[in-house]
Amino acid sequence: MSDVSLSSFRAEPRILRLDGADNVVVAVDAIQPGDRTSGVLACDRIPRGHKMALRRISAGEPLIKFGQPIGVASADIAPGEWVHVHNVSATTLPHGDFDAATLAVDQPAFGVPSTFQGYRRSDGRTGTRNYIGILTSVNCSASVARFAAEAIERSGLLDSYRNIDGIVPIVHGTGCGLAERGEGYEVLRRTQWGYACHPNFAAVVMVGLGCEVLQIARMKKECGVEESDGFRTLTIQETGGTRRTVDQISGTIREMLPRAASARRETRPASELMLGLQCGGSDGYSALTANPALGFASDLLVRDGGTSILSETPEIYGAEHLLVRRASPRVGDRLMERLRWWEGYTARNGAEMNNNPSPGNKAGGLTTILEKSLGAVAKSGQAVLQAVYEYAEPVRSHGLVFMDTPGFDPVSATGQVAGGANLICFTTGRGSVFGCKPVPSLKLATNSEMYHRMTDDMDINCGEILEGVSLEAKGREIFDALLRVASGERTKSERLGYGDAEFVPWQIGAVM
Amino acid sequence: MSDVSLSSFRAEPRILRLDGADNVVVAVDAIQPGDRTSGVLACDRIPRGHKMALRRISAGEPLIKFGQPIGVASADIAPGEWVHVHNVSATTLPHGDFDAATLAVDQPAFGVPSTFQGYRRSDGRTGTRNYIGILTSVNCSASVARFAAEAIERSGLLDSYRNIDGIVPIVHGTGCGLAERGEGYEVLRRTQWGYACHPNFAAVVMVGLGCEVLQIARMKKECGVEESDGFRTLTIQETGGTRRTVDQISGTIREMLPRAASARRETRPASELMLGLQCGGSDGYSALTANPALGFASDLLVRDGGTSILSETPEIYGAEHLLVRRASPRVGDRLMERLRWWEGYTARNGAEMNNNPSPGNKAGGLTTILEKSLGAVAKSGQAVLQAVYEYAEPVRSHGLVFMDTPGFDPVSATGQVAGGANLICFTTGRGSVFGCKPVPSLKLATNSEMYHRMTDDMDINCGEILEGVSLEAKGREIFDALLRVASGERTKSERLGYGDAEFVPWQIGAVM
Ligand SMILES: [Ca+2]
Ligand SMILES: [Ca+2]
Ligand SMILES: [Ca+2]
Ligand SMILES: [Ca+2]
Ligand SMILES: [Ca+2]
Incomplete structure (x- = not known):
């Protein structure tokens, strides 16, 4: 032949x-x-x-x-x-019609809005998990927070409180050696505060060393909060060292547990869901399968009155006109303002906004940053863009919103969770193993080959879209999974135990 | 009355x-x-x-x-x-005589140099501990590294290898979302590489996700290394997800253990010790007790041919003339060059070098930055300054050297360990609970009250200097403790289990 x-x-x-x-x-x-x-x-x-x-x-x-x-x-x-x-x-193209709100598709509510089983909190927000958090103001108290979490888990105390999902030490590498005011400090304080009052925590203990820049007392004053049954603070220096502090945290959590464990899931409307949209390790299929399918699910959530957060500013760079055309002039201006801030931020740090697509992106078939950004924006469906938030700002709007974050996955997700996200959906082509605490994170594979190779890590296979499943059907599958996970079904990353190393606040400014 | x-x-x-x-x-x-x-x-x-x-x-x-x-x-x-x-x-004062090397006191060798019991490695350096490291190129592989370390520790496998101090996951919050070249990348690569070849690791596995900016393959090429019995690398994406990667790391370490555990301590000269000098949470006594006592111990080490690393550039700012006068003109110029770099770094980030002394410092009695810096420099004794290194650069000189690092304790210590430090001495007045892996870290209390209040965390009470013990006697006590700890005696922070959260590479530049 x-x-x-x-x-x-x-x-x-x-x-x-x-x-x-x-x-x-x-x-x-x-x-x-x-x-x-x-x-x-x-x-x-x-x-x-x-x-x-x-x-x-x-x-x-x-x-x-x-x-x-x-x-x-x-x-x-x-x-x-x-x-x-x-x-x-990749020569810059005329973006065409930049008029505001000419491109969005309204997502009118229809039928009976979806519901889920969530933990209603006293501030009116709803949790999708019921954790106890040990927050740290500084890296210097990170080990103490982990020792305390381990001591409680080892003690078997939680066996009597099946309704508690676990003790989460929230540790990081900053909190001192930064300027006492300005952007870097504000971002860190907002992030800490967003976690401290997150509805997925039934109770929080915050532990500091004592002499750090991010003073807990100052933070409480600036955030207008006081000690309560669900929020306690202490420092290692005042308490007298590692052992006493671990004992005191354990004792405080022991006291907090009965009340924390009395929370019960109840039927809540999907409008109380806040979804963080994420992508990482993109490939040539991201824009074809997982991202538009997630966009469809996001539109379903918005239709039901929920909130969906698009982020990763460097990854939408070049496609911002698509978002501006879905926004009011005021919101569009806010977005353009953040992009201009990014141009300054990268320039003063000797970097470039257009260092994308990466060699890996190019190998996967992405030719220009505009092509890549169009794919990233596809995660947000076709809803009207209602608001633009800075990193870790409390999100108050419903509908689709934008939060300005880096593209680096843990940093971006940390900002969204601080803003109040109680669900995360993460599309990946190369195969990310991201997981978060206290917020469940679903991972969406863009292709079947990776889905099967990394099946313990992937929640949903959007590669099936290449095999005949419609975007709409996959979008509904994602939305249904979101409701189940919000109601308590554990994601792959939760089953594996992820989330103790993925709290990474955006560090802006000099480390001193 | x-x-x-x-x-x-x-x-x-x-x-x-x-x-x-x-x-x-x-x-x-x-x-x-x-x-x-x-x-x-x-x-x-x-x-x-x-x-x-x-x-x-x-x-x-x-x-x-x-x-x-x-x-x-x-x-x-x-x-x-x-x-x-x-x-x-605090008006700037004339610094007086800036002539090089007019201030140092030579530390001539005399008597029989001290020795310790260390692990001689094939590259000629000597370890003070015998750990196995699981390094991570990116935050995205942090949890996998920790899962693998936990799996091995849980398996009881180490019970058969008493000579191994433990499995150390070295995790962090960066490795992606940074520029592919330039200062930030170089600093991170040097730090990673310094840990990968640190003499306190008998063997190292480095795990990445696969699509991150800090590519393991590129790092190996740039650092000129290959896979060996003591160094293996893998990525989660190539290996096929969390479970397979954890299994493969465990299997690799199982194979590495017999050889790693065959290392034996032998008598080595003190000239193979490299001491990182640190201070954190300073108070009004730091400059009076712990810092000059540590300086005396540092001079004893230098006299025996060892290496002592002074760091924390922002904390010597204002007293640089004292160091320049202890250095050759070339070395003095290098130091001044780094201080000028810092002026640019802080200025372009909207911060200031002279935001010191902090409110806490002032409450403790420190009036001016010069006063504070004089106290910080006291840790380095009176030896000649032999060389100036950038952050995480391999330290090759003997005697007193300077490494340019931020003052923030975990970041500074990480740079010193990457440079090869196999001991750390940390003075503290307010009470730091810092601990490091894979390098033992001694904590020196500046005052007796804090020493007794935080006795589980403090190794040596320099507060006794206020009660009649001479600086010289305390300096010898520190030096003797250094030799014992280098030989295997465990520090307070090692007994408490510190060091799994304190690897914090200096992050310079934009997070994207
Ligand atoms: Ca656990
Ligand atoms: Ca991302
Ligand atoms: Ca991405
Ligand atoms: Ca320090
Ligand atoms: Ca200090």
């Missing part, structure tokens, strides 16, 4: 065309030269997740994917040619 | 005069108006650790402590008056 006849036996490789206006398609399977798919004869090898031209594209003409320009042809491109960095320039 | 006669029964309050040239003394006990001490009649209340004028000091005249000017009188000061921020200005 000749090679020609062999190739004629190959199944037609699968491709995805994401919008009727697109002039490129994405290869779901690797395409070989001579393969015919959707009526186009491939003239190059196109790796999985990479793009093939559907028709002739002249030099200077825009490449269209998601119905949006993602770059400009830097050479004439023939139908069936591989489209990537060798023949695409 | 009248008040007057009562006061006449008071014991004379103890004071310290640190140098024959000083025009102020330090109150060891609180002084009341009317108290007479060293022939001076106190006219103010002088809190413990604060300063009293010994003679009349006119406005504009320098205040002299440690035989050095620490500030200028901002008003006329009478004998017996309290000297503090209300009558002292």
Whole structure:
């Protein structure tokens, strides 16, 4: 048999065309030269997740994917040619119509809103878990917090309180050696305070060393709180060293436990859910499967009156016009203001906002930052953007909101949780093993191969979208899983025990 | 009885005069108006650790402590008056003779150099402990490293290997979301590499997620190393998720254990000790007791050919002339270069170098940054300054060296350990509970009250210097303890289990 006849036996490789206006398609399977798919004869090898031209594209003409320009042809491109960095320039494109709120799709409520079983707290918010937190104002008290958590878990005391999900030491590497005022201090204080009053904690003990910059007494004054049955503070220096402090924390938690364990799940509307949207370890499929499926689920949550938080500012850079067009002028201005802040932040630190896509992204088929950002924004569905928050600010709005965070996963998720997120959904292509405490985090695989390889870590396989499952069906599957997890079903990362090392507040400014 | 006669029964309050040239003394006990001490009649209340004028000091005249000017009188000061921020200005003083190497006291070897029992490694360096390390390239692999360490410890496997001090997960909050080149990347890579080849690790496994900025493969290439019996690497994404990675790390360590456990302590010269000098939570006694006693011990180590590392650049700011005068012109220039770098670093981050002394320092009696810095420099004794290193650079010199680090304790100690320190000595007045792995850390209390209050955390009571023990005797006590600890005696922080949360690499630059 000749090679020609062999190739004629190959199944037609699968491709995805994401919008009727697109002039490129994405290869779901690797395409070989001579393969015919959707009526186009491939003239190059196109790796999985990479793009093939559907028709002739002249030099200077825009490449269209998601119905949006993602770059400009830097050479004439023939139908069936591989489209990537060798023949695409990322030259800034006119963003077109920047008018506010012209792009959003209203998500009107319909039918009976969904519900879940949650822990209603005295401040009106609702928890999806019932943990006890040991917070630390500074790295110098991190080990003491962990010793105390271990001592309580070892004591078997929790066996009598099945309703408590565990004791969580929230430790980190900062809290001293920073300026006593300014952005870095404010961000850290907001983060600490957001955790201290998070509805997934039934009770909190905060422990400091005593001489650190982030003084607990000052924080209490600035945040307007006092000691209570559910919130106690102490310092190692006042208490007299490691052993006494561990004993005192253990004793305090022993006193807090009966009340904390008396909390009961009750039926609550989905409007009390606040979902943090995350992506990490993206690949060429992120934008095609998990991100738009999560966007669909996010729209369902918004329709039910819930809150969905898009973040990771560096990863939406280049696609901000898509968000501005879904926002009021005031909200759009707030977003542009944060992007300008980022340009200054990266410049004064000798970095660049457009160091994306990374070599790994490029290997996976992402050609330009705009293409990557369009994929990242897909997580947020099509809802109106209601508000823009700074890192770790308390989120008060319902609907879709944006919180300004770095793209680095633990830092971004920490900001969202501080803001009040009680659920996290994390899309990943390369395979992240992220988990969070006190907030359950679902991981969504963008492709079936990784889902099966890392099945103990992945909650949902969005790779099935490449195998015929519709985005809508997968979006509903995600939304249903969110309600179950909010009601107590444990995620893969919770079963593995993740979350004791993933509290990473955004550290801005000099370490001194 | 009248008040007057009562006061006449008071014991004379103890004071310290640190140098024959000083025009102020330090109150060891609180002084009341009317108290007479060293022939001076106190006219103010002088809190413990604060300063009293010994003679009349006119406005504009320098205040002299440690035989050095620490500030200028901002008003006329009478004998017996309290000297503090209300009558002292920190106005920059002429530093006087800046000629290089005019101030150092040579520490000639004499007698038989001291020895200790250490683990000689194949690279010629010597360990003071015999740990196995699980290093992480990124926060995303932190939990996996901890799960693996816990799994091995739980398995009881180490019971057969009494010679192994433990399995240490070295976890942190960075490794991704940073620029792929530049200062921040270099600092992190040096830190990681310094730990990976630290002589206190018999063997190291390094685990990454796979898609992070700090790529293990790139690091190996840049550091010129390959996999070996004592060094293995893997990523979670290649290995296929959490469970498989934990199993593979456990299996690898199981294979490494027999060889690692075959290491034996042998008699080694003190010249193979490298001591990191630290202070944290300083008080008015730091400069009077623990710091100069540690300086005496440091001089003994230098005399025996060992290495002593002074650090915490922001805390020597203002007293750099004392170090420059103990160095060659080249080394002095290197130090001044780092101080200029710090001025830029803090300025571009909206902070200041001279935000010291802190409110806590002032309450403790420290009036000016120069006074505080003089006390910090006292830890380094009187030896010649041989070299200046950047953060986490491998230290190759013997004698006293300077490593540029922040003052924040865990960050500073992490840099020293990465540089090769196999001992740490940490002075504290307010009471730090710092502990480190894989390097033992001794804590030196500056005052007896705190020593007794935090006795489970403190190794040595330098407060005895206020009760008649000489600096020299305390310095020898510290040096002898260093030799014992280097030989295997466990410090207080080791007995408590510290060191799993205190690895904090200096994070420079934008988090993205
Ligand atoms: Ca646990
Ligand atoms: Ca991310
Ligand atoms: Ca991402
Ligand atoms: Ca320090
Ligand atoms: Ca200090």
